[in-house]
Amino acid sequence: MVLYGVIPHRFGNRARRHDWKHADDFRYATVVPTVNKLLNKINISGSLVAEEPMSRHTTFEVGGPAELYAVPHNTDDICELLRLAEEEGLSWFVIGGGANILVSDRGIRGLVIDMRAFNRFEHHDDELILGAGMPVSDAVAAAAERGLGGLEFLYSMPGSVGGAVWMNARCYGHSVEEVLTEVRYVDEYRRLRTYTAERHDFAYKRSPFQDRKTVMYETRFRVHPADPSELAARMREYKEDRASKGHFAAPSAGSVFKNNRAFGAPTGQLLDSIGLRGYQIGCAKVSDLHANIVINCGGAAAAEIRAVIEHMQQQAQDRLGLTLEREVLYAGEW
Numbered sequence: 507m508v509l510y511g512v513i514p515h516r517f518g519n520r521a522r523r524h525d526w527k528h529a530d531d532f533r534y535a536t537v538v539p540t541v542n543k544l545l546n547k548i549n550i551s552g553s554l555v556a557e558e559p560m561s562r563h564t565t566f567e568v569g570g571p572a573e574l575y576a577v578p579h580n581t582d583d584i585c586e587l588l589r590l591a592e593e594e595g596l597s598w599f600v601i602g603g604g605a606n607i608l609v610s611d612r613g614i615r616g617l618v619i620d621m622r623a624f625n626r627f628e629h630h631d632d633e634l635i636l637g638a639g640m641p642v643s644d645a646v647a648a649a650a651e652r653g654l655g656g657l658e659f660l661y662s663m664p665g666s667v668g669g670a671v672w673m674n675a676r677c678y679g680h681s682v683e684e685v686l687t688e689v690r691y692v693d694e695y696r697r698l699r700t701y702t703a704e705r706h707d708f709a710y711k712r713s714p715f716q717d718r719k720t721v722m723y724e725t726r727f728r729v730h731p732a733d734p735s736e737l738a739a740r741m742r743e744y745k746e747d748r749a750s751k752g753h754f755a756a757p758s759a760g761s762v763f764k765n766n767r768a769f770g771a772p773t774g775q776l777l778d779s780i781g782l783r784g785y786q787i788g789c790a791k792v793s794d795l796h797a798n799i800v801i802n803c804g805g806a807a808a809a810e811i812r813a814v815i816e817h818m819q820q821q822a823q824d825r826l827g828l829t830l831e832r833e834v835l836y837a838g839e840w
Contacts, residue, residue: 565757642667762834
């Protein structure tokens with residue numbers, strides 16, 4: 507599965523520590539020699555490390571180690587990483603920083619590709635060119651400073667530009683599909699491709715990229731001239747609204763479940779109506795400020811966060827008859 511995300515706020519490294527070598531000796535005895543061989547075999551201009559703690563790269567600040575963690579610097583690097591993954595039979599996925607994912611305490615086998623180096627920002631007339639790994643909130647702020655409007659609804663949202671496209675992010679009544687014009691990506695056969703956005707390819711928090719094994723590296727958006735001061739005021743309003751709901755109070759992934767409008771009310775209100783605000787297992791807790799946000803109170807294990815999420819989902823089913831769809835995706839060995 508291809509995932510994107512970026513960390514817009516840091517809370518310090520409070521993730522639970524584990525002695526991975528003693529916790530899983532068999533894994534180290536069988537995997538480490540193979541990983542060391544691959545480290546010597548892969549030749550990219552970016553960086554590549556083994557056993558990288560995913561707690562450093564997720565907004566929940568939890569997660570065990572990735573066997574191989576790469577930060578490619580160009581499309582040649584991406585193609586080389588995908589070639590080697592296919593040759594060695596490695597699973598892989600893409601991360602922009604870790605929003606909207608929960609990595610297991612045991613970590614991730616295979617290859618994680620971190621797109622942070624793809625942070626291009628350019629604009630020509632009414633077109634904005636953004637690297638897929640750029641934090642989406644940073645991109646919106648840079649556009650607003652230049653008097654370019656159209657993306658401000660995404661301000662203060664956790665995640666990368668690529669993640670916003672992959673999820674067809676929707677905030678404050680607007681969706682990415684409304685302004686996206688083009689995506690450049692590496693396809694399943696390691697070819698560089700260009701996708702011209704068509705709105706009929708998208709749905710509520712769905713994009714055509716969710717059904718494919720591709721790596722987005724560049725995006726293009728339609729923007730328009732706007733007063734920078736008006737844009738800044740609107741962005742402050744959005745950020746304050748998110749802050750009031752607890753998005754920045756502790757490590758989290760924002761909303762856990764999608765808002766299904768057929769249910770008649772926002773998911774947070776529905777979960778609050780059955781008393782889930784403040785529900786806690788270990789150091790994982792439903793936020794006191796918003797019942798659709800789960801937070802890491804400090805030292806939570808990924809298993810505790812998942813247990814809270816699944817309790818919320820089960821309670822909604824049992825007490826309200828509602829089947830909630832998660833926005834947070836599980837990654838790694840569970």
